[in-house]
Amino acid sequence: MADEDGASPRELILEACRRNNNSLLEETLADLAKLAKKAGKKEKEHVAETLNKATDGMGNGCLHVAATYGAYDVLDVLLDQEGVEIDNIDRMEHDTPLHKAVRYVNTLDKSDWESAGHPIVDILLDAGCDPRIRNKAKLKPVELVDPRNTVLRAELQKAEYALNVGGDVVADDDDGPTGSGSDSE
Incomplete structure (x- = not known):
């Protein structure tokens, strides 16, 4: 499926995220669901598969792109899609969407951290993103937080503590972090 300009669903999804x-x-998700139905596929599975495979040239998935640009409304819709992978690792930095969200907050003026930045991190944490996953530089999202942003640092530490107390385990190997979750709402 492509729109009248020839854009693919992947391109439309990534543009919506940007x-x-x-x-x-x-509109794109509705079109994907209609297309799946016509092809005799399960709508939710087709939509999730398309979202999970939608990456840009740098290997960023749709959640990475939305987090990078602080696209809260789009993140809200994406995270409501059954089967969307929430802890994808990008190709370049091995960042998760949560890493990208912290980087986004760091680009904002200090006065905008809590109003514009923290909600991006909050929605990802609420969806179940794992704050313990390390990127290529072996850094967790909390280790990327601007040192002056004590509120965000505390929030990420609290989320990490809650997972550790809950007995969840995150695996690391020699090649970098692993971890893939899916939102099963």
Whole structure:
């Protein structure tokens, strides 16, 4: 499926993530569901598969792109999709969407951290993103936080503590972090 300009579903999804364009995303998801139905596929599985495979040239998935641009509304829709992988690792830095969200917060003026930045991290944590996953540089998201942003640092530490107390285990190997979750709402 492509729109009248020839854009693929992947391109439309990534563009929606870059621009925080909820209507474009929802239209694309509806089109994917219709296409799946016509092809006799399960709609939710087809949508999740398309979202999970939608990456840009740098290996960033749709959640990475949305987090990078602070696209809260789009993240809200994406995270509501059954089967979407929430702890994908990008190709370049081995960042998860949570790493990208912290990097996004760091780009904001200090006065915008809590109003514009923290909600991006919050929605990812609420969806179940694992704050213990390390990137290529062996850094967890909390280790990327601007040292002056004590509120965000505390929030990530609290989320990490909650997972550790709960007995969840995150694996690391010599090649870098592993970890893949899916939102099963």
